[in-house]
Structures are given as C-alpha cells and as structure tokens.
Amino acid sequence: MTDVTESETLQPARQGGESNGATRERNEREILEAAERVFAQYGYRGASVQAIAEAAGLPKSNVLYYMGNKRGLYVRLLERMMARWNALLDDISVEDDPAEVLEAFIRSKMQLSRRHPEGSRLFAAEILGGAPFLQDYLRGELREWVQTRARVFEQWEERGLMDPVDPVWLIFLIWSATQHYADFETQVLGITGKDEISDDDVERITQFLTRVILKGCGVKPASAMPG
Amino acid sequence: MTDVTESETLQPARQGGESNGATRERNEREILEAAERVFAQYGYRGASVQAIAEAAGLPKSNVLYYMGNKRGLYVRLLERMMARWNALLDDISVEDDPAEVLEAFIRSKMQLSRRHPEGSRLFAAEILGGAPFLQDYLRGELREWVQTRARVFEQWEERGLMDPVDPVWLIFLIWSATQHYADFETQVLGITGKDEISDDDVERITQFLTRVILKGCGVKPASAMPG
DNA sequence: AGTCATCCTGACCATTTGGTCAACTCGTGG
DNA sequence: CCACGAGTTGACCAAATGGTCAGGATGACT
Numbered sequence: 001m002t003d004v005t006e007s008e009t010l011q012p013a014r015q016g017g018e019s020n021g022a023t024r025e026r027n028e029r030e031i032l033e034a035a036e037r038v039f040a041q042y043g044y045r046g047a048s049v050q051a052i053a054e055a056a057g058l059p060k061s062n063v064l065y066y067m068g069n070k071r072g073l074y075v076r077l078l079e080r081m082m083a084r085w086n087a088l089l090d091d092i093s094v095e096d097d098p099a100e101v102l103e104a105f106i107r108s109k110m111q112l113s114r115r116h117p118e119g120s121r122l123f124a125a126e127i128l129g130g131a132p133f134l135q136d137y138l139r140g141e142l143r144e145w146v147q148t149r150a151r152v153f154e155q156w157e158e159r160g161l162m163d164p165v166d167p168v169w170l171i172f173l174i175w176s177a178t179q180h181y182a183d184f185e186t187q188v189l190g191i192t193g194k195d196e197i198s199d200d201d202v203e204r205i206t207q208f209l210t211r212v213i214l215k216g217c218g219v220k221p222a223s224a225m226p227g
Numbered sequence: 228m229t230d231v232t233e234s235e236t237l238q239p240a241r242q243g244g245e246s247n248g249a250t251r252e253r254n255e256r257e258i259l260e261a262a263e264r265v266f267a268q269y270g271y272r273g274a275s276v277q278a279i280a281e282a283a284g285l286p287k288s289n290v291l292y293y294m295g296n297k298r299g300l301y302v303r304l305l306e307r308m309m310a311r312w313n314a315l316l317d318d319i320s321v322e323d324d325p326a327e328v329l330e331a332f333i334r335s336k337m338q339l340s341r342r343h344p345e346g347s348r349l350f351a352a353e354i355l356g357g358a359p360f361l362q363d364y365l366r367g368e369l370r371e372w373v374q375t376r377a378r379v380f381e382q383w384e385e386r387g388l389m390d391p392v393d394p395v396w397l398i399f400l401i402w403s404a405t406q407h408y409a410d411f412e413t414q415v416l417g418i419t420g421k422d423e424i425s426d427d428d429v430e431r432i433t434q435f436l437t438r439v440i441l442k443g444c445g446v447k448p449a450s451a452m453p454g
Numbered sequence: 455a456g457t458c459a460t461c462c463t464g465a466c467c468a469t470t471t472g473g474t475c476a477a478c479t480c481g482t483g484g
Numbered sequence: 485c486c487a488c489g490a491g492t493t494g495a496c497c498a499a500a501t502g503g504t505c506a507g508g509a510t511g512a513c514t
Binding site for chain 2: 183216
C-alpha cells in the first residue's frame with residue numbers, strides 16, 4: 001500500500017475505444033446491479049457510494065463518473081423498476097374473464113418479485129421511508145393504474161361475476177401478499193427453515209394465493225378449457 | 228455562536244433530583260419514540276444519532292448518555308416491538324372456533340400495525356435489510372410461534388372446519404395484508420388520495436380482509452351469537 | 455504525428471458520522 | 485457546608501461521507 005507509481009496494476013477493464021459504448025454499457029450494467037442490491041439492503045441514506053463501488057468491483061470515482069451522483073443513480077433505479085411494474089397487467093377489459101385476469105395478475109406479480117427481488121425491495125424501502133422520491137409517481141401514474149383496474153373490477157361486480165368488495169383494497173391485498181415473498185424473504189426463510197425459495201415453492205404459493213383470493217371474493221375459477 | 232460562558236440559555240428540562248428516576252423515565256421515553264420514527268424512516272445505517280437527538284429535542288450527547296450507543300438503542304426498540312408481537316394471539320386451541328380466531332388474529336394484527344406504525348415499519352426495514360439483528364429471533368421464537376399456530380390450523384383442516392391450505396402460507400397472507408397498511412401507508416394514501424387512514428377505514432379494511440380470507444379458505448363465519 | 459472522445463482514478467475537500475470526555479448544574483443526605 | 489449521584493452538554497476526535505478535479509491512459513480519426 002505504499003507508492004505504486006507504475007501503472008502495472010490490475011488492468012482497468014479496457015479503456016479508450018472498444019468500439020461504440022460497449023465499455024459504458026457493461027460498466028453501467030454492473031453498477032446498476034450492484035447499486036440495486038446495496039440500496040435495497042440499506043436504503044437510500046444508509047447506502048454509501050463506496051459500498052456500491054466495492055460491490056461493483058470499481059473505484060468510487062468510476063461509479064461517479066458514470067452515474068453523476070448518488071441521487072441520480074438512485075432515481076435511475078427507481079425508474080427502471082417503475083417501468084417493469086407498468087408493463088404489468090397492461091390491458092384488461094370488462095369482457096375478460098375475472099378468474100383469468102386475477103390469476104394472471106397474481107402470477108405475473110409473483111414473477112416480478114421473484115425476477116427482481118432487489119428492485120422489489122428497493123421499492124419497498126423507498127415507500128417505507130415515506131417515498132420522498134416517488135410521491136409524484138404514487139399520486140399520478142400508479143394511482144391511474146390502480147383506478148383503471150378498479151373500474152373494471154367494479155363492473156364485474158355489477159355483472160355478478162364477483163362479490164361486492166372494494167376493488168382498491170383487493171388490489172392492495174394482492175399487491176401485499178405477492179410483495180411479501182420478495183421483501184420479507186429473510187423472514188419467510190427463517191420461519192420455514194428453508195434456505196431458498198424454489199421455483200416449486202413459487203408455483204405452490206401462486207396457486208395458494210389464487211385459490212384463496214378468487215374464492216374469497218366469489219370469483220368462479222376459470223371456465224376450464226380456455227380458447 | 229461565539230462564547231456563551233453564562234448558563235443563561237434554555238433551561239435543560241430539569242436536572243438533579245426530581246425524585247426517583249422520573250427524569251430518566253421521561254427522557255428515555257422521548258428518545259425511544261423519536262428513535263423509532265427515525266429508524267423506521269431511514270433504516271439502521273441511514274438513521275443518525277444526531278437526527279434522533281433533534282427529533283427528541285435533546286443534544287446528541289444526552290441521547291448517548293441514556294442509550295449508550297446507536298446499536299443498543301436500536302436493539303432495544305426491536306425488543307420492544309418483539310414483545311408487542313409476542314402478546315398477539317397468545318393462546319388458541321383446536322377447540323376454538325376457526326372463524327373467531329382468524330378474525331381476532333386479523334383484527335389484533337391490524338390494530339398492532341395501527342397503534343405502532345413506526346415500530347411496524349422499523350421491523351419491516353430490519354427484515355428488508357436481511358434482518359442482521361433479528362436472525363435468531365426469526366429462526367427461534369417467531370418460528371415456534373408460527374408453527375404452534377400452524378398445527379392448530381392443520382387440525383381444523385382435519386376436522387373439516389376449513390379447506391386444506393398450507394397454514395404457514397395462510398399466516399403469511401394475513402401478516403402481509405395487515406402489515407401493508409402500516410408499512411406502505413404512504414402508498415395507500417397516495418393511491419387512494421386520502422390524507423390519513425381513519426378509524427373507519429381500519430374497520431372497513433379489517434372486515435374486508437376477514438370476509439375475503441375466511442371465505443377464501445372455506446371457514447364458516449362465526450356461529451352468529453357468541454356466548 | 456497530432457487531435458479527440460472516452461475512460462480511469464488517486465488525491466483531495468468540506469461535512470457528517472458515532473462516540474468520548476471533562477466540566478458543569480442541581481437536589482438530597484449527612 | 486460539603487460530598488455525592490444524577491443529569492447535561494459543548495468541545496473534541498478519528499473515520500467515513502458525497503463529491504470534485506486534474507492528470508493520465510488508450511484507441512479511432514485525420
């Protein structure tokens with residue numbers, strides 16, 4: 001750890017050209033992934049740029065070179081997660097089968113949490129802390145998203161396809177139940193004694209949730225043979 | 228901000244005697260309350276002793292005088308919350324009515340989250356971060372708690388009082404659904420457009436959850452007139 | 455050869471961090 | 485009156501924080 005004036009240390013990862021922005025792309029990906037983990041674990045304030053840099057295997061300066069500053073990096077991660085969420089249950093209409101839609105919702109939400117557990121936790125941490133960066137999103141986009149779906153649910157109720165339950169609370173119920181397995185994974189593992197949640201577990205949980213929730217709000221299971 | 232050798236500043240809050248440990252009690256209460264808020268919002272690392280001190284309206288030194296150090300303060304808060312949780316659904320037996328027990332569980336869990344939203348969020352943040360301080364509790368006490376209840380649920384199933392669902396996942400479902408309204412309060416408010424969750428809302432949510440979950444796992448509503 | 459854009463990073467900075475400590479103020483009991 | 489324990493707190497410290505910057509490396513172009 002004395003003087004190392006010579007540049008004969010670890011080669012950096014390639015500099016200069018490397019055609020196009022390939023270096024940039026690779027490093028940014030690496031940094032975003034590392035940052036998602038660290039932010040998810042410690043929250044915005046608790047996460048340090050240094051820790052993110054170490055997780056990405058890069059010097060702190062390099063992280064800041066690509067991301068500008070901590071805040072920007074964080075916002076970028078939130079936006080990435082919002083995009084993933086927005087793609088969910090994109091278009092449903094009154095004509096669809098409630099059972100199919102609800103099951104699809106539960107299933108895709110479970111998969112989202114499973115595929116991006118850190119992103120999921122990042123989101124949770126942000127909201128837990130009062131959503132300082134997401135206020136607008138919650139009161140805008142997401143609110144629209146929820147209310148659009150809620151309206152469809154209401155129409156199903158009117159047509160007698162499901163019990164008269166508040167659709168917004170139903171959405172929250174599904175949200176929370178599915179979110180739980182990503183956000184509280186540590187707890188789930190600790191209590192069940194497992195050391196990981198397997199694909200089989202996910203499938204079983206999905207079916208459990210689907211069954212209980214569909215039955216719970218009086219939706220008749222999908223009309224068997226679809227199509 | 229120059230020299231103020233004279234002690235003619237704000238009076239401290241009373242020093243010296245004040246009989247017994249009344250000062251200690253009052254200050255500790257104040258600090259614990261403030262710390263719960265701050266830790267809940269920022270997580271363990273993100274919270275600073277300085278911020279806690281300001282929230283409690285005391286100098287940082289004073290907080291450390293009472294609590295020793297940040298870690299100890301945090302652990303104390305976790306323990307307080309564990310105690311609250313342990314008191315929940317303390318004794319149930321196979322002889323009890325499933326509907327009544329489940330409703331009592333949902334109701335008391337909702338009230339716990341409502342009465343101690345910060346504690347609830349503190350807990351959530353701790354688990355979100357991988358439960359570095361709570362591993363033992365999760366794999367020990369809490370696991371026992373869950374499995375004891377799960378065994379009762381299983382016997383209910385055998386007696387045909389409810390559908391054959393995995394009782395542990397049922398507990399998680401209830402846990403997550405109720406926890407949601409405390410942990411994600413910001414989200415709930417943002418989406419519904421409310422500016423607070425009223426007692427009425429809590430009652431409605433409780434009834435909604437009770438209805439959907441009981442029906443969802445085939446439990447017959449309480450046999451009307453109790454006692 | 456020289457220029458340029460991209461990439462890399464150690465040195466540095468002001469501020470904040472958790473924590474210690476000695477000096478202080480009181481009321482009480484001898 | 486003095487000693488004592490409880491409470492109070494500013495000054496201080498080493499370490500870590502987010503961020504800047506100058507200096508350099510490297511390959512692709514003219």
